[in-house]
Amino acid sequence: xxxxxxxxxxxxxxxxxxxxxxxxxxxxxxxxxxxxxxxxxxxxxxxxxxxxxxxxxxxxxxxxxxxxxxxxxxxxxxxxxxxxxxxxxxxxxxxxxxxxxxxxxxxxxxxxxxxxxxxxxxxxxxxxxxxxxxxxxxxxxxxxxxxxxxxxxxxxxxxxxxxxxxxxxxxxxxxxxxxxxxxxxxxxxxxxxxxxxxxxxxxxxxxxxxxxxxxxxxxxxxxxxxxxxxxxxxxxxxxxxxxxxxxxxxxxxxxxxxxxxxxxxxxxxxxxxxxxxxxxxxxxxxxxxxxxxxxxxxxxxxxxxxxxxxxxxxxxxxxxxxxxxxxxxxxxxxxxxxxxxxxxx
RNA sequence: CCGCCCUUAGCUCAGACUGGUAGAGCAGUCGACUGUAGAUCGACUUGUCCCCCGUUCAAAUCGGGGAGGGCGGACCA
Numbered sequence: 192x193x194x195x196x197x198x199x200x201x202x203x204x205x206x207x208x209x210x211x212x213x214x215x216x217x218x219x220x221x222x223x224x225x226x227x228x229x230x231x232x233x234x235x236x237x238x239x240x241x242x243x244x245x246x247x248x249x250x251x252x253x254x255x256x257x258x259x260x261x262x263x264x265x266x267x268x269x270x271x272x273x274x275x276x277x278x279x280x281x282x283x284x285x286x287x288x289x290x291x292x293x294x295x296x297x298x299x300x301x302x303x304x305x306x307x308x309x310x311x312x313x314x315x316x317x318x319x320x321x322x323x324x325x326x327x328x329x330x331x332x333x334x335x336x337x338x339x340x341x342x343x344x345x346x347x348x349x350x351x352x353x354x355x356x357x358x359x360x361x362x363x364x365x366x367x368x369x370x371x372x373x374x375x376x377x378x379x380x381x382x383x384x385x386x387x388x389x390x391x392x393x394x395x396x397x398x399x400x401x402x403x404x405x406x407x408x409x410x411x412x413x414x415x416x417x418x419x420x421x422x423x424x425x426x427x428x429x430x431x432x433x434x435x436x437x438x439x440x441x442x443x444x445x446x447x448x449x450x451x452x453x454x455x456x457x458x459x460x461x462x463x464x465x466x467x468x469x470x471x472x473x474x475x476x477x478x479x480x481x482x483x484x485x486x487x488x489x490x491x492x493x494x495x496x497x498x499x500x501x502x503x504x505x506x507x508x509x510x511x512x513x514x515x516x517x518x519x520x521x522x523x524x525x526x527x528x529x530x531x532x533x534x535x536x
Numbered sequence: 537c538c539g540c541c542c543u544u545a546g547c548u549c550a551g552a553c554u555g556g557u558a559g560a561g562c563a564g565u566c567g568a569c570u571g572u573a574g575a576u577c578g579a580c581u582u583g584u585c586c587c588c589c590g591u592u593c594a595a596a597u598c599g600g601g602g603a604g605g606g607c608g609g610a611c612c613a
Contacts, residue, residue, distance in 0.1 A: 417564090435572090436572085437574055440573095
């Protein structure tokens with residue numbers, strides 16, 4: 192694989208790369224570039240996380256050294272989304288779920304390094320750097336950077352501000368060349384690109400994944416189980432949720448069903464070299480089979496593929512994709528019960 | 537340390553002055569209409585009224601105490 196091919200692999204299915212030129216340079220000049228993505232272990236993981244994590248397989252194939260940060264302190268700093276006492280349990284759950292998703296994406300989980308925030312964020316060098324960042328970042332700058340990530344309220348806590356600076360510093364602390372995350376993380380990593388060079392660190396490249404629409408048209412949320420498919424949802428639940436999803440015939444915008452297919456199902460099917468089969472009654476033209484998302488979208492836009500036929504096929508395919516992750520999680524009921532006692536205890 | 541304000545449905549809040557065991561909007565659920573969903577109609581559900589004590593035939597409402605949250609003041613040798 193030459194540099195251009197590797198760059199294309201890293202960049203495919205992304206929302207934005209900052210910047211493409213820097214990516215080519217990095218891949219050409221660095222022996223083993225590093226990329227990291229951080230997750231604050233808060234609510235249960237869902238299919239939106241899966242689409243973002245699935246891309247780690249591309250990173251690994253492109254020769255990147257991938258680290259996943261389980262940012263336990265962040266989970267508490269952001270308006271105490273996770274109680275302090277649950278950080279251990281939820282960190283364990285996140286690691287289990289993420290490993291499951293990496294494996295389900297066709298990559299080797301052992302190729303990913305895991306780190307927890309508390310492994311290094313309490314040590315002196317990190318703390319000292321954090322204080323220095325705190326000293327020269329304005330409140331409004333930190334607020335703006337974190338506005339898409341940190342919970343907003345009329346009476347925001349200091350934790351949400353520190354969260355933003357810590358995440359910026361994490362890029363340097365983990366020695367990552369590339370900061371990867373959903374496009375909602377853009378504000379924070381732009382702050383990192385601005386501030387880190389002033390503190391003697393390299394300016395990180397950023398790769399942003401698209402966010403999935405929720406099934407009702409809004410955003411997917413960990414705190415709303417109905418807004419999307421969760422990793423532990425069984426086949427019937429997936430079918431119910433997809434059946435209820437906003438899905439206007441012929442329209443692509445805000446269509447969660449199509450997004451699931453494009454961003455998660457087809458990439459996984461491609462690895463297995465399987466098509467997506469849509470069963471359809473004879474009166475509407477009989478079964479269909481798609482090897483690529485583009486064909487399916489064309490048919491959908493043209494009105495050749497009706498939502499009522501698409502939905503059951505999509506539900507079955509989604510269930511098939513999450514099944515191995517679900518099984519891995521349900522194999523460890525004690526992990527779920529300790530991390531989310533109110534749901535699983 | 538002092539003073540003032542707030543706490544009612546999943547969310548935002550009304551009701552408190554003039555006690556009679558609670559309402560609106562949004563959300564949600566279910567029908568109708570569409571070969572899905574949404575939109576649109578139609579129907580429906582939801583509550584330790586922050587906690588404790590007291591007054592009263594009767595307290596979300598009045599009195600006292602407490603908890604949590606917000607705002608302001610004071611101290612500044």
